[in-house]
Amino acid sequence: MRRVEIAGSNYELGLKYGRIVSENKLDWWWTPPGEDKLALVKACEREIAIYAPGFLEEIRGMADACQRDYDLILSNMTVTYYGQPACNVVAVTGTQCRNGRTIFARNHDYCDEDQQWVTCFDTSPRNGLRSIGFGFADPGRYDGVNEAGLAMAGAAIYYRNKPQPGLRMNVVTRWVLDNFSDTQSAVDYLKRIPHHEGISYLVADKEGCIARVEAAPERVDVAITRDGMLAAINLFQSQRMGGLELTLGQENIVYRHQKRIPAWYDERKGQIDLDAAKRLCSDHEVGLCDHGETRSEPFGTIYSWVAELGTGEIHVAHGRPCENEYKLFRLEIS
Structure with missing residues (x-):
């Protein structure tokens, strides 16, 4: 099992983990959102900004570390993509x-x-x-x-x-x-x-x-x-x-x-x-x-x-x- 130890502000956490993602090519599964999905993603972003704002700062850190588009990462982290019950x-x-x-x-x-x-x-x-x-x-x-x-x-x-x-x-x-x-x-x-x-x-x-x-x-x-x-x-x-x-x-x-x-x-x-x-x-x-x-x-x-x-x-x-x-x-x- 991969183990990651990170510390700091939310942006720093995202920056540190983003470097790990980039170095290990863990971003292979990120796919660009279509127009409808992006609209839902941005609506979710507005709610996250109220109730879990630090999460968005981590995504900004990841985007900077990976040199990838913020909305691309956001869209693959904040909306459901698997429709079967489990766990x-x-x-x-x-x-x-x-x-x-x-x-x-x-x-x-x-x-x-x-x-x-x-x-x-x-x-x-x-x-x-x-x-x-x-x-x-x-x-x-x-x-x-x-x-x-x-x-x-x-x-x-x-x-x-x-x-x-x-x-x-x-x-x-x-x-x-x-x-x-x-x-x-x-x-x-x-x-x-x-x-x-x-x-x-x-x-x-x-x-x-x-x-x-x-x-x-x-x-x-x-x-x-x-x-x-x-x-x-x-x-x-x-x-x-x-x-x-x-x-x-x-x-x-x-x-x-x-x-x-x-x-x-x-x-x-x-x-x-x-x-x-x-x-x-x-x-x-x-x-x-x-x-x-x-x-x-x-x-x-x-x-x-x-x-x-x-x-x-x-x-x-x-x-x-x-x-x-x-x-x-x-x-x-x-």
Whole structure:
């Protein structure tokens, strides 16, 4: 897994990462936007300028480092380009864990060919929170943990309607990791911002507060627990979000995950530990490890991580977790 360590102002972060992108030719996938896409991109830019302005400064830094057009980079970072639901995330409060610490478990499912581009970012923003987060060749994050012990990840929804001007999941997750120390503050932010697409977010802090925030351009719904388990899967789970997702065939893997996660929790609650979380993520018979059985293209879990929040330790498997060992990454904690 590629590892990147960057620090500084948002512009400096973009400049430093842009040099890495340029040197390693990680910009090969950037494609010029058509007229309609650019109009949506610029509408999203206006919302990002209000709710996550530092993200735009990073893109300016990347553009300068790569000597590429700002709008080209912006268009490939801020609007959704993949229409299939994927990824799963589970969190269990410390009250139900063996060591008394909240456990967060994440499987990122995507096209197999993109496994080679997975990047672990150790990010230290000036006037922000240091984090370990994961992504590809852009300044966003799709999941991660910050130095305050706040973790966040999302599960994509097969959203029924067209994406709208707002913040995409990689922008949202990055801003939360940079700026918030506890679940409630993150939830308040997620309730306030305009959302670009349909996403189910899971946020958890080291104090044991877990929230599932189901978000779409039309509305947001929040579930919170301080004594139990919550999961984000590729379905909206609240009645309030009904009608905003397309109907999936009954053979879809998401229905398997919908049953397996609570069964795993009910069997182990009170005794859940990192090993139990790793088994959930890596088992493809009774767990969440995705081998793309219902997909036409090569697809599945391309990385997985689990963490006890507040320890600064993250256990990461690059590739299918049933085939690859979890390795320890460390983050300095406040």
